[in-house]
Amino acid sequence: MSIPPSALSAAADRFGTPLYVYDAAELDAALARVRSAFGGARVYYAMKANPNLAILRRLHAAGVGFECVSPGEIARAEHVGATGERLLVNGPAKSEAEYAAGGRLGATFIVDRAEEVALLPAHSRALVRVNPALQVSTHDHLATGAAGSKFGVTLEQAPAVLDALRAAGHEALGLHVHIGSAIRDAGDFTAAFGRLGDLRARTGELRVLDVGGGWGLGADLHGIAREAQATAAAFGAELWVEPGRYLVAQAGTLLTRIVGTKRTGRAFALVDAGMTELLRPMLYGAAHPVTPLWPGEASGLWDIAGPACESGDLLARDVPLPTPGRGDLIAIGEAGAYGAAMSSAYLTRSRPAEVMWEHGDWTVIRRRETPQDVWAAEVEPSGLDAGN
Ligand SMILES: Cc1ncc(COP(=O)(O)O)c(C=O)c1O
Known part of the structure; x- marks a missing residue:
């Protein structure tokens, strides 16, 4: 992938995270x-x-x-x-x-x-x-x-x-x-x-x-x-x-932001993407390359954990990272195959946006879902509004 890190940061700011980017x-x-x-x-x-x-x-x-x-x-x-x-x-x-x-x-x-x-x-x-x-x-x-x-x-x-x-x-x-x-x-x-x-x-x-x-x-x-x-x-x-x-696979990267950190015997970098955006680590034990987009020397080994209420919701384990801070960006590589394709709306999470980098600019190729998109096919019973 040859997208400059500054363009990745700009995409995260412009389109939000989690975000799939393709080269x-x-x-x-x-x-x-x-x-x-x-x-x-x-x-x-x-x-x-x-x-x-x-x-x-x-x-x-x-x-x-x-x-x-x-x-x-x-x-x-x-x-x-x-x-x-x-x-x-x-x-x-x-x-x-x-x-x-x-x-x-x-x-x-x-x-x-x-x-x-x-x-x-x-x-x-x-x-x-x-x-x-x-x-x-x-x-x-x-x-x-x-x-x-x-x-x-x-x-x-x-x-x-x-x-x-x-x-x-x-x-x-x-x-x-x-x-x-x-x-x-x-x-x-x-x-x-x-x-x-x-x-x-x-x-x-x-x-x-x-x-x-x-x-x-x-x-x-x-x-x-x-x-x-x-x-x-x-x-x-x-x-x-x-x-x-x-x-x-190699054309795609998942961008995710650090939401916070926590130490409980293991060090966790908590991020805004997880099994709902990239299932492969949980499903197949797949190892995706993880690149921190903030400067500094690695200060320790971190588990990258997603927001789902599932113990298996880990994107990677024991990743050397400079000390992460809230808002820092992580690029998860080789995510173009079976990444977005396997993403789900479990937990009524909105599937991420996808953007393509070409000729030095971004094009949206899938907009981020809204919660209403997720429940759009559901049929509500009539006459059961609160107070009826
Ligand atoms: C019949 C068939 N062909 C091609 C493929 C593509 O495999 P891959 O993405 O590993 O190249 C699959 C994937 O499972 C498949 O089942």
């Missing part, structure tokens, strides 16, 4: 890194990482397609004009609404179980998701390719599901694999692609191999790409990829 140049740079590593592979952005319309429009304009896993995500894709070849409809338990919308928009479906062959709209294009039955180096909740996970069909089942698709009049494009998220060890991908490659003798040539996403920020992208390309070539297939986190 447009870093969004573009991440896409360029993916394209440089994966050459001509078709890129589908897994919009679950960050579905903000401004980000979708930017990626759509750059020629990227979208991977969607809910009716709402499909609606977002349609809203920004991504249909047909630019749309993948995925998910382990798709609803009727998703089959109907995907069919209407000419999407490619990712089939997650044999039963889906009969549920697809007539003459669909489809990939079969394969579970390579691998233990990978990430948090258990982020692993999707383990033997016991709910995703995909087994390696043994995959050729028969391809055949069943053809027999039912669908276009069986090929295979799909996605082993999880935030995976740094390129060896995990090599192992997964290897298991898929072993299917070649039973599937024959395929048009498409989709290797999903899941690349951790420090992962050897070029190494992963080489393995993916070699596997696709063995099938005679075109390579597709579905990065989420890699495309948006």
Whole structure:
């Protein structure tokens, strides 16, 4: 992220905190890194990482397609004009609404179980998701390719599901694999692609191999790409990829202000953001880089604690900080993926504003919610006003 600290402070003053800030140049740079590593592979952005319309429009304009896993995500894709070849409809338990919308928009479906062959709209294009039955180096909740996970069909089942698709009049494009998220060890991908490659003798040539996403920020992208390309070539297939986190994580920062401090055996810096704004530390034990935006040498180790009445509401532990004071700003990095996207209105907290930094200026890409936004869909019983 290349936004100057003075611009971050100015944004916090102007838009309030907690605040999500994004660096447009870093969004573009991440896409360029993916394209440089994966050459001509078709890129589908897994919009679950960050579905903000401004980000979708930017990626759509750059020629990227979208991977969607809910009716709402499909609606977002349609809203920004991504249909047909630019749309993948995925998910382990798709609803009727998703089959109907995907069919209407000419999407490619990712089939997650044999039963889906009969549920697809007539003459669909489809990939079969394969579970390579691998233990990978990430948090258990982020692993999707383990033997016991709910995703995909087994390696043994995959050729028969391809055949069943053809027999039912669908276009069986090929295979799909996605082993999880935030995976740094390129060896995990090599192992997964290897298991898929072993299917070649039973599937024959395929048009498409989709290797999903899941690349951790420090992962050897070029190494992963080489393995993916070699596997696709063995099938005679075109390579597709579905990065989420890699495309948006580093562009995003969560700005939060110190509300106060307290010492109870541990030292707490209490801030105005927490699990409702950034759930990943609580959900996955995720470590995000924390940068104090006030001067001084680190004076001790601090836990960064949010305002929720939940003991787990900690954004980070044991962070070296100069002595914090009320109003000081903290920047929580690598927050562009699964940050705002997973924010919630628990405790009737208003989801934060989001702003984009481009050409030396800020643009609001999501206004801060109000409490009234949060309860807007609730229906109050009539005739129960106080005094009635
Ligand atoms: C099928 C599929 N593709 C792509 C992704 C994107 O993963 P990541 O954001 O780790 O790149 C996910 C995320 O879970 C996914 O389930």
